[in-house]
Amino acid sequence: MATDTGDTGTLLRHDITIHTGDGAALVARVAGAPDASVTVVFAHGWTLHGEVWRPHVEALVAAGVRVVTYDHRGHGRSTAGRASPWTIDLLGDDLADVIDTVAPEGPVVLCGHSMGGMTIMALAAARPELFGSRITGVVLVGTSAGDLVPTGRGFPASVRLRSVAQTRFFAFGQRYPRVFTRGRTLLPGPDRPRHLRIVRRSLFGPDADPILVRECARMLFAAPMTTVCGFFPALVRHDKAGALAALGTIPVHIVVGAHDRLTPLAHSRALAAELPDATLHIAPDCGHMVCTERPDSVIAPLRELCADRAA
Template identity: 75%
Template sequence: MATDTTANSTGTSGGGALAGQRITVRTGDGAALRVTVTGAPDAAATVVFAHGWTLHGDVWRAQVAALVAGGVRVVTYDHRGHGGSSAGRAAPWTIDLLGDDLADVIDAVAPSGRVLLCGHSMGGMTIMALAASRPELFGSRVAGVVLVGTSAGSLVPSGRGLPPAVRIRSAAQTRFFAFGQRHPQFMTRGRRILPGPGRPGHLRLVRRGLFGPQADPRLVHECAQMLFATPMSTVCGFFPALAGHDKVGTLAALAAVPVHIVVGELDRLTPLAHSKALAAELPDATLHVERDCGHMVLTERPESVTTPLRELCAGL
């Protein structure tokens, strides 16, 4: 995909937006990706972060601050349709398309030198897609990977051998998001009726689905705000991509670099079994299981992600 860039200086907003140089990376199908570059341009290492479904790049705030303080150059960006990035013309959205977007970001902001990749949930899947489509990058340009709360596939169970309750739930999810894709305006209206991100009912739902029981309420509230701000067209449009994601058996390129796999013990969206399956496919990878944490382990326990990244940086 072709890219062009437009650079602007940006500061830290009252809402906690990351400080750094704001860059727009334009993909071949017209998506404008909001990218933030923080840290010295001559740093020995550049870490590129890819966020999860319905979040945006500012979710990595704690990791960015810690790494930049240690002299690392850091790149965060919003996936198409998320945060400050536009959707582009490509349809349907796929994880492979996100892998192409990641390649465009790397080409635009880190065209030379060693790069480390860190992806949470859908962002981890994005890295897997890049590894499958551009294996030559791993070991030559990409020097290490951290995968956080993610999966190589089978996120939405299917098949006749499943218990009836699981089949019914999976079918209901698929139909719900398919309806949302066709009629996003109805989903948007429906969401306006529901409690907003500051209401106790909404926060309880977010905590139960994404966090461990001891999570800081402020972190839960910040996450709820990100979720609520994501357009329903994006929420529904990416569900089939997640459901269809399957990179099992295609991760050989990742074996060329050090890999750390981080997961919350209580993760409900990408349960521990998915990270264990990744570790089995990548036997040289290091698996880190964080007790009492959920899917948002990157904010609940930020050092669980920062520490392996520091180790990878030190090894360059």
Template identity: 55%
Template sequence: MSPAAVSSDLTVTAEDGALLAARADGPEDAPVTLVLAHGWTLDASAWERQAEQLAGEGVRVVRYDQRGHGRSQGGLAPWSIDLLGRDLARVIEQTAPTGAVVLGGHSMGGMTIMALAAARPELFEGGAEGGRIKGVLLTSTSAGGLDPRGRREAPLRLRVQGHVQSAFFGYCAVTPRSSERIRARLPGPERGLNPFLVKRYLYGPTAPRQAVLAGARMIHGCPMIAVAGWYPALMAHDKAGALGALAGVPVEVVVGALDRLTPVVHSRRLVDELPQAALHIEPGCGHMLLTERPQVVAEPLRRLCREAARDANPDPIRHSN
């Protein structure tokens, strides 16, 4: 990391007073700030590898725990993806008040960026305020249509699964304490079926064991109230046709070919709506692409940051060998 680089813990105050935990790494005078939003049941540490690399190359990197996750407070209910978009606006305002900004979002974090784009198009390039957001990475995410219930074109198996999951998370949402006690009696994130199931549904078959265990620990550490409470928000998320603000900035879309949660078809739909966006499908990877193959996510972030910084400094970011 460069001598001018610093790391600091920050606190962002959301519109309802909820306190969101954030961390900044990299030079305080960097020409670009990269803001990273994580996915459902995870926390800011999901971006550890990318933050470490890019901060060491001269980018200021801000990552934060979404509300109800990690060290962030949950705030007022009901929760929605639109609320997360407003949280992201606060994160930008309070941690990167000036300069160029690049956004990266994984899964629910990508949906967060879409919500921000729909609600605050002026923040993006070409907007009335000069468009401070200069690039966007969307990885393993969707603009909507995740709920199979009521969709006649969805296979019966998926519709039934959707009803079962909705009932399960609904029960957990109204019984968070007993649900936590039940989970505490089950095998932890490093034994029994836990890592097997995490790998099966979130990773590719050749994913490193340490990556799988890291994901399992994050999921296991997420409070049940957040696990259950955010599920209906994910199912209700629908920003298809509302992403016009993203047409004015470089967008990269990255997805694992074996993603079960947000399959490749969702990334293709994003690119259909944003024809200028670049799509990369990584073979053999699942939903947790950012930890399974960190470099596949770091590289497009690097490109976006270099492009955003080009006008401010002819050589703003050093590529590490």
């Protein structure tokens, strides 16, 4: 366990490792006052890690909130475990383990971006009794309840063909990760202009800060190819539409960038339609990384949820 202390010796943050039933070691970071009235747990997106939430953590800790970030299995400092194949439901089980370990008592607010939002949905479907009792609020950021890689007959042929191509590409990478890992060495590095242009176009809005784009590019480039390819089938299979009744029992905020290419606005609108009491926030000029481009679009609803619990 690593610990940071302030000038007065008051605990500011510490790292803790959570061991799952299949042997994964999930590394979590706890920040803020131990006696805070509410704990916020953040779940990051595919190929990212817990440090993506840094500005949100700083803002909430300054407001007196206890905050927990963690790396999904196979991401960041967390190990992969023995479970195979990886699924979003498995990540939901991991999130339950994190909550049980770092916040065994008191109200909890969850915030998930992209695959992290799907993780919260998986937990809601599997453990609905937690919502309204332990979990008192949720923020879903740039995420989807299903059909993220559409292949059904109801979609245009061009969309289905692109989805099939993506699925086959990542399936090949899953079978031959060493080939993909060697191939990555031939690609432009994360600081090269070509790579940065691809990341900006795919994940950010038109006016994104170049520093933020570079930080994200480095994070993505550092993700192991086994993680990149191994989780893609889980994203394809994710389907929790119609299984989110537990989220209807608590306040939910849905945040999405107007220019999101990975989980387009239609996915957030579908979530809002299934959860009619949820509040939908559309951030103009932002892409999939809306939580990075415009941190306050996520911090503001989190502050509201935390204030409701502290009142």
